[in-house]
Amino acid sequence: MKKIIIAQIISALLLMADVTLTPQEEKNWQIQTALGKEVTHVPLDEYMMRVTTPPKLLHTISLPYEAKVIQLSKANFQSVNKGEVLALLNSPQWVEAQKEAISALIKLTHSESEASRKSKLCKEEIIAQKECITAEAEVKTDKIKLLSSKAVLKSYGATDEMIKTLFKDLAIFPNIELRSAVKGIILQTDIETGKNISSSNALFVIKTDGEDWLEGDIPQAVATALKPSQEVIIKINDKEIKSKVLLMSPTLNSLNQTRYVRFSLPKEAGLLAGLRAKVELSVERKAFVIDKKALIQNGADTMVFIKKGQTYHTLKVIVLAENREVCYLDYNAELKEPIAISATSILQNKLQQGE
Template sequence: MIDHMRRTLALFFCLFAFGVRFAQGAPAETANLQPIHIKLTEEEARVAGVETQPVEQESSLGELVVPGVVAVPPQQLRIVAAPAAGLIETLLVAPDEDVKAGDPIATLKSSELVEAQRAFLHALADANLATEKLRRDEQLFKERIISERRLIVTRAEATQARSALEERRQILALAGMTEEEIATLQRDRKFASALNVRAPISGVILQRHGTTGERVQASAPLVTIARLDPIWVNLQVPLGRAAALESVDRVHLPIAGIDGDLIRIGRTVDLATQSVTAVAEFRPGRSPLRPGQAVQALLRVRGGSGSQWRVPADAVVSHQNHNWVFVRAPEGFVATPVTLVSETPQFASVQGQFKPGDRVATRGLLTLLAELAETEK
């Protein structure tokens, strides 16, 4: 008993040297590993607090529970900015409000808008004058009163005037004026002192950045709009479980009762959490999923061709970067390498050398790990 206590205490000092940790993400490669026999009497196992539970054979579909955060797909997110410098006269929307594409979301008073309209009308007058001059010169050329060279110059001037007018039209469109508003300006020659900023897409107002009465510069953000269907969940998967992502069949969100698809698996590892980010896409419908919400996701994992067993999650430990379980044997235990297929807080699905009736240790694992380290020495 004293020897076992010494070994257990020694284990705490050599955990990092042996790379031993409970199952938090060890690689699943076990092809070159062999079971290791550990001698332990019934009395020694009882004193060490070792407890066992039976293994159960199961189908080739396992589960993996991971945390995640709801996020808006970047292609469905728009930040509406002020098209020109000016004063925010009114903000017409509130956070969490639904809007449709083209709905007004703010009105902006801008001297830049007035100047852009003045330049447009000036370009319109020049274009009209150039068009009239071209019409007259074409008639004079037909009557052989002017030379062809003068007609070519007049045509070039008319083309340049039309280009300048189109440029000013595009500037007004970039400033937020609609085609109808530009046509009204062209017809009535009356300036609009305020500009309606409109929603570029249909969606939900996530955030208001400006306030009524605030002076803003051009390109200053006013509101953020997002389309929330479909929606993404960024999953944080421990590095050791990342191999199972290739076999994920479906992703289930218990909080919303919906299923989705895994659409992306990250290729980098978070330095702080040692986890891989995977992205699942869902069609939420009326489900209460909100951007920034923390959720738990259930990954349905297809097993391999070998037999698959369910064991208590506490039975799986990591030693020397491999997953192991301790199987009860007549003279002690057998440290058996396993391939971890999936895991929930209660159970783990593994592949390994088991047979019906086998029992695995779920308590007293520190003692068994110490014995395993001694055996390997």
């Protein structure tokens, strides 16, 4: 019991003790010092993560009708602009839709002509007023039918210019151009020249421009240091990228005590979807980086020797992170002074001998 009390007293004294050395003693014991480096981010550790594409960036192109592929203009991994032709198609339904649109136009033209004729007769009171009202109602009905026919044509992929030409020349287009509704890169195609396609097929999947995601499972002990929208630094292949926490799973994986975390990945990072890589994660926190050899243990306390003039005094520190060579200490203004990085055991023994 007496030994334990003495050890505790020595430990307490060590936390507040100083030792002063002469230049010759420093030289004899080869005591070296170095300045800590002030940093704004502290690394947490390395984790395996994967690059994924947000669903909102994936645009699927399909058809509301059955068709046959006449010509294919784009293939996997090619860039495509909005409105650019992807394929040339032929469909009986497309031809029938044009016929119905032309029929609706002819009927509207006829009903407008008839309504105009009856309007003149009504003004001269040659026919009853109700006949003019009926004729105007028929015009309105035919206009709605024509608008509906135009909507159907557009659903098939017809442009305003095509519809204008169709109504002007009354000539049916045998084929229809399938155009991209977005600008991006084609990730997947399910279409071949000469093959028939159904309305249920996803013909093209196009990735539009935007930020990807970086996802992975983080140990719960580390995840506690993160929160949604928090800014972080991710390092992949020696390249540092500014990111932020987008999502943290509200549940814990009971098998390995990890939480699923999603980070933003700016498009400037240039990382391809599907990539799996080791990612070094750092969080914003003011700290000092020092040589790991500077650390000494005093029971449960971690300390360093700070030099002021020819005097070394102990300073209790909090280690936030470490690797084989350096450690990250919680910010303390005293760490701006030179720190002993060699012969620390000699300094520790010197203090204990002095006490």
